[in-house]
Amino acid sequence: MQDVAAEDRQASEALKRDTRWARFRLVVVVALVLVPAVAVLIAGPDGESGAASMDLRVLSVKEHYPQALAVAREWRTDAILNGARLPFRPAEDLGDLGLSYYFRSPGPPAKWLTVRVRERETGLVVETEDGELFPGQPLGDPVDPLHLALDSPEALSIILQNGGARFLAKHNNPFWPIGLHLEYRRTFYSEGPLVWAVSFADRVSLESETIRIDAHTGELVE
Numbered sequence: 001m002q003d004v005a006a007e008d009r010q011a012s013e014a015l016k017r018d019t020r021w022a023r024f025r026l027v028v029v030v031a032l033v034l035v036p037a038v039a040v041l042i043a044g045p046d047g048e049s050g051a052a053s054m055d056l057r058v059l060s061v062k063e064h065y066p067q068a069l070a071v072a073r074e075w076r077t078d079a080i081l082n083g084a085r086l087p088f089r090p091a092e093d094l095g096d097l098g099l100s101y102y103f104r105s106p107g108p109p110a111k112w113l114t115v116r117v118r119e120r121e122t123g124l125v126v127e128t129e130d131g132e133l134f135p136g137q138p139l140g141d142p143v144d145p146l147h148l149a150l151d152s153p154e155a156l157s158i159i160l161q162n163g164g165a166r167f168l169a170k171h172n173n174p175f176w177p178i179g180l181h182l183e184y185r186r187t188f189y190s191e192g193p194l195v196w197a198v199s200f201a202d203r204v205s206l207e208s209e210t211i212r213i214d215a216h217t218g219e220l221v222e
Helices: 002-021 061-075 152-170
Strands: 023-030 039-042 055-058 080-090 098-105 111-120 123-132 178-186 191-201 208-214
Touching: 055 152, 061 080, 061 098, 061 111, 061 123, 152 178, 152 191, 152 208
Parallel strands: none
Antiparallel strands: 023 123, 039 055, 055 080, 080 098, 080 178, 098 111, 111 123, 178 191, 191 208
16 A cells, blocks of 8 residues: 555656646637536435435546547547546536546657546537656556446446445535546556546545545446
8 A cells, every 4th residue: 555655646746747848728619509418426325314315416438538539639649548537516516517538648759638628608618738748657558438337427426335425424524526537546657457536535624535446347446
């Protein structure tokens, strides 16, 4: 566990360094008719209260992937997906939803691209940000959400049933939105099993819990 924590810290530091090269631009605004379907979840094992019956909103990682991939391939034809992050909120929280796809390109130079899809009242907004990868950072194998058995709503439901709902029911001040991550277990090196992961945290007590499930089978990893 210490090695994994060290890798996570190293990955975080690398991402901070990466942003020195980052540049931001607006790509496209999609018409209102393409406003995404938002998943509404009622999750949690029997016997849990509070968050167990909480309606949660999260976007579909599969639905928006083809559009994000098209944007990435226009950026660089050799772009591959490395992971994704999908914030989720309670249904009564009317804040905007979005998701981020993380792409990489071997180059040279090796670069990263983040494609963000955000919902707005007028439709979807797609934004990008890119920069150079940290020197020596492995690219890893490409991730294809369309080949996964679990879409983001199903993955979130399983995570809630494996302790997430219990954490939300126990803590009155959780951070919102919370991010659902599609990533490799050894994130910096893009190695290990591909997982869906959520890190829950309470703003007052600072208690936290991370739950990971296998992205292909839904089995609990940690």
